Amino acid sequence: MKSIATWFFATGALFALCGMIWGIQMSATHDHTLSPAHGHLNLIGFVAMSVFGTYYALTPRAASRRIAAVHYALVVATVLVLTPGIVLAITGQGETLAKLGSVLGVLSMALFGFVVLRNGVGATDSERAEPYAQPAE
Numbered sequence: 377m378k379s380i381a382t383w384f385f386a387t388g389a390l391f392a393l394c395g396m397i398w399g400i401q402m403s404a405t406h407d408h409t410l411s412p413a414h415g416h417l418n419l420i421g422f423v424a425m426s427v428f429g430t431y432y433a434l435t436p437r438a439a440s441r442r443i444a445a446v447h448y449a450l451v452v453a454t455v456l457v458l459t460p461g462i463v464l465a466i467t468g469q470g471e472t473l474a475k476l477g478s479v480l481g482v483l484s485m486a487l488f489g490f491v492v493l494r495n496g497v498g499a500t501d502s503e504r505a506e507p508y509a510q511p512a513e
């Protein structure tokens with residue numbers, strides 16, 4: 377079972393690849409109409425996911441709790457709902473999905489704040505690995 381930090385980083389890389397390919401497509405076609413959707417895919421899907429992944433990598437106490445998986449699912453849902461939601465809003469096909477994605481985004485960030493306040497940041501001495509430990513003789 378991969379760690380929650382690995383899931384955050386790996387999913388972030390996948391979202392970034394999609395966002396970058398989309399960016400190249402926008403550049404090649406000279407059609408930047410959907411750039412706000414591309415921007416949100418990259419910034420929430422990659423930048424925010426990577427910040428969250430870094431936090432969980434630094435804080436094993438938080439990573440070991442079930443709420444970390446709930447947080448991951450909420451952020452992924454935000455990206456998957458908000459990105460097409462912005463596309464629909466820009467193209468005049470309704471704002472419902474964008475509104476729903478926005479609420480999910482706010483909940484994701486509020487949950488992150490809760491997790492940080494509850495667990496703090498960083499490992500305790502007992503959780504910290506001893507990188508220079510010598511094998512017993």
Ligand code: HEM
Nearest residue numbers: 395396397399400402403408411412414415418419422423
């Ligand atoms: C292969 C990589 C990428 C390409 C080719 C690309 C291409 C583009 C293009 C063509 C635009 C529209 C610019 C305009 O209309 O003024 C844009 C906007 C933007 N991109 Fe990217 N991009 C790439 C990667 C990224 C990444 C990695 C991020 C963030 C981490 C990012 C964030 C943004 C933002 C925030 C905007 C502005 C959105 C807005 O105007 O509402 N892009 N990009």
